[in-house]
Amino acid sequence: DFLLLAGLSREDVLARMTADGREHLDHALTVGRGAILALPHMGSWDMSAAYAGALGYPVVAVTERFPGSLNDAVLGARRRFGVKIVPVGRSAVRAITEALQSNAVVALVCDLEQGPGVTVSFFGRKAVVPSGPAAFALKTGAALIPIYQYVVAPGRYQGHVDPALAPRDGETKESLMQRVVDRFQEFIKGHPDQWFAFRPMFSR
Template identity: 35%
Template structure:
């Protein structure tokens, strides 16, 4: 018999896996009710989201915005689990995008290589599945959660055509360099620094520039390989559709050390992320501490 922690992790993984069979008629009203409750009596993670959102937008979220944020988060969890059962046609129909931006992404991936960096917005799993459906092989990195949850997410993303590395995997940067060189599209969720060794940057908030850190991977990969770094941000446009916005190619300065060039490139990425987050803050799933000193 496993430890209490193993039992808890297994139960959590089972509950998440159960979402793959949860119909919209059940999860949507349940999430609306939970969102309304959180708007009136926010739990600690929701209070943290409210504080993060206030820094980004300059105003305290309304009860309606809190409800929308909870529904958006729930939708992302459900979509991630149910995607392997979706047909390619359904995945394509659920996403809107700028065709010119996709052409630029495809051209970059086929020539110099491409790294796509995303904030925790909308469903990055749907974005990855959609990109893979466009004929671009996808590699990503996942947070090393407890084994049952991590294994579940890896299996789910593998079935969607993605290659997944754990963020704690030995030699993960070397694997990503190889993937870029072999023509795979490396897609990294890159607004929250889990390592504590991220690149110092400035978030462009309604309060002005706020110090922060971004994971070093996307900018370092782009600088080391010469690949194009492109930002991508997802937001829900209605109950059945999601929009993916792509940035122009973000280029580092032409001269300087690799560390200095990566730092400048990260700052450009943070500026682009900031604008997307402010515009669609309800779809930013940042329920953890994010800004220094900003806690309930």
């Protein structure tokens, strides 16, 4: 996907991908507190970010670093469509907060443990997932929106945007992340061959 994105124009990206449910994101942004897109490692998450950037959304994506010069190549591909890249780490907290305060869209892949996490039930087993999406949503009032994307044919993609998860009375970051993971389960059940768990995630 990095190699493909490096050679695509904005028009190419928009022609290769469509997404249903974009009205949920547009509605969330009318509130003015930003939106957190919570997504699993499904399909081509980099294409999803590029698509959102190509549509004109102000996108901030938090990502891990790649080794050596590969990181520069990956960053170049990811930034081509206006996506701001923030590396995982302490500085990400401030960057995410500022992005949400400016009513931007923050994309967080959150189906694998990364940093402080919470324990959830995932396909009937205990797993640890990042608490960040829920913690930021509860603290800032930003909309928390589960999304996913899948490949429908070589070089062709379909995305889906859920309605925002409105916090319930007494909501905690643990309970809110469980609701996110519940949606991930449904996404994955629909396209199990397109979920990439890059490392063990279930508690023994």
